[in-house]
Amino acid sequence: MNSQDVILGLLMRGEMSGYDIKHRLESIFSFFYNASFGTIYPTLSKLEKEGYISKMSVIQEGRPNKNVYTITEEGKKLFQAYLHGPIERNEFKSDVMTRMFFGEFLEKDVMIGMLENQLQDAHDKLNRLTEMYKVYKPEMSPTQEICIQIGISDKESLIRTLTQGIERLKKTNEK
Amino acid sequence: MNSQDVILGLLMRGEMSGYDIKHRLESIFSFFYNASFGTIYPTLSKLEKEGYISKMSVIQEGRPNKNVYTITEEGKKLFQAYLHGPIERNEFKSDVMTRMFFGEFLEKDVMIGMLENQLQDAHDKLNRLTEMYKVYKPEMSPTQEICIQIGISDKESLIRTLTQGIERLKKTNEK
DNA sequence: GTGGACATGTAATCTGTTACATGATTCA
DNA sequence: TGAATCATGTAACAGATTACATGTCCAC
CATH class of the missing domain: 1.10.287 (Helix Hairpins)
Incomplete structure (x- = not known):
């Protein structure tokens, strides 16, 4: 399990921007996963380049533009492959x-x-x-x-x- | 907190080899920390080069020789610096x-x-x-x-x- | 004769963080 | 005027894992 799997999973329910993803991870998720912007943005670019998600630029008023990502059919397949793949053991570092x-x-x-x-x-x-x-x-x-x-x-x-x-x-x- | 801190801590109670350290980490420690040989051996070499621990080669019969490490005064200071330094938050990934x-x-x-x-x-x-x-x-x-x-x-x-x-x-x- | 415990070490690779860089808008 | 929120992105670096490489002895 890595950031790619988690990002694909979050996009399964609907489109999101990198910024949205970061905040989602900080709320409900923070108990068992986390990622920084330095991971999220490059991962989104990579997934888009490979065709697993598609980008739409949204022009906003009074706010900076944002890139909203939607999962593609290929992306859904990739996410299913993760869900059915081998389970990694928990990692705890304290x-x-x-x-x-x-x-x-x-x-x-x-x-x-x-x-x-x-x-x-x-x-x-x-x-x-x-x-x-x-x-x-x-x-x-x-x-x-x-x-x-x-x-x-x-x-x-x-x-x-x-x-x-x-x-x-x-x-x-x-x- | 990283492998260096943990290794120094383990050596505080007495000399150990890399192999010993690995096994100790797998037993009591495994609940909140872990490290592979690929981390342990290079860390021991580095700590020795920097004078925080000292190496002794022990020739064994019926078993391969081993390198046993002892913590130095400098090493004890470094470990105390860790113990009194800023606390890192827990990391949990599941x-x-x-x-x-x-x-x-x-x-x-x-x-x-x-x-x-x-x-x-x-x-x-x-x-x-x-x-x-x-x-x-x-x-x-x-x-x-x-x-x-x-x-x-x-x-x-x-x-x-x-x-x-x-x-x-x-x-x-x-x- | 095969697998497991003992024992050490390196190289390639992965995955991620931190810090930096940029810039608009809103609220106190 | 300064901090917070919104918003994206890159480069340097850290820290670790996995796989490879090597070799002995013992027990089954």
Whole structure:
């Protein structure tokens, strides 16, 4: 799975500009994928050159022009090939977890500060996910619902475990 | 955070070879970081050239010789610089979640098959983590414990949500 | 005699990010 | 007047993976 697959997938529901795609990725998607403009624009150019999507320039008033892309039949085939191809394993890379793993080499108060930040972060993300679920529920597919439910319960479990962990760390601190 | 930081961290507890490092990364670490030999060996060479670690060749009988690396004072400083530097946000990339998000374009039975595979996978990983926790608990630091607890509760929550999701999907299938 | 564990290393390639470059409009 | 949003694009670089290359010993 790469940016190409994701972009094709997003275009399956209708035309979009590079800018639109970026924002879509930042909202619902951000939990399990992301891409920068430096990836999105070159990928769109490449897909267009190869005939998987087609470009239309839209002249706007009071705003810069934009390029809106539509998926072609060839593009739909390519997306289906991705969906039926081999599944890649999840990738998770966490700086915070790494620091926790090496926690014995870091001052306790610094560690606790970091974990409290993480906790706040998890709360924020949970709130955003819950809000999104409320707003978009009517238009979500069954599997999209599972997707967001996984995200929500993941954050809830993180919050529980972190809270307990921080408490225990603080106790060992007092001794 | 990159391979260099992780390798230095692993060497903080004692000397290791590239092969050792690979195996360590695959066991406890695999939940939040990973690296291939193609990354590990060049990184070790580079760190040695720069004086952050030192190499000793160990001649073994019945096995190929190996290069064992020890962290230097300079290396310890570099690792501390990492631990006190800016924290990078978590990165999560999931092909399965992406396919779930685009689930409306995939046959239901294929989707259910994929999710059942994921469920089995989650069970396996949970078992491995639980086993590891049992075995290594006595020698784990408090923050390492939090680390593995996060991993365990994460998998538990995934199993719950996936199980429910699959059941619901199957029901909509019957209608 | 074949596959797996041990052990190291390089070259080609992929995939992506960051920073730079440009420029209009709107809102405070 | 300065920041934010809209909008696109490129070049330099980073960081990693995969496949290749090599070779021993042990167990089945």
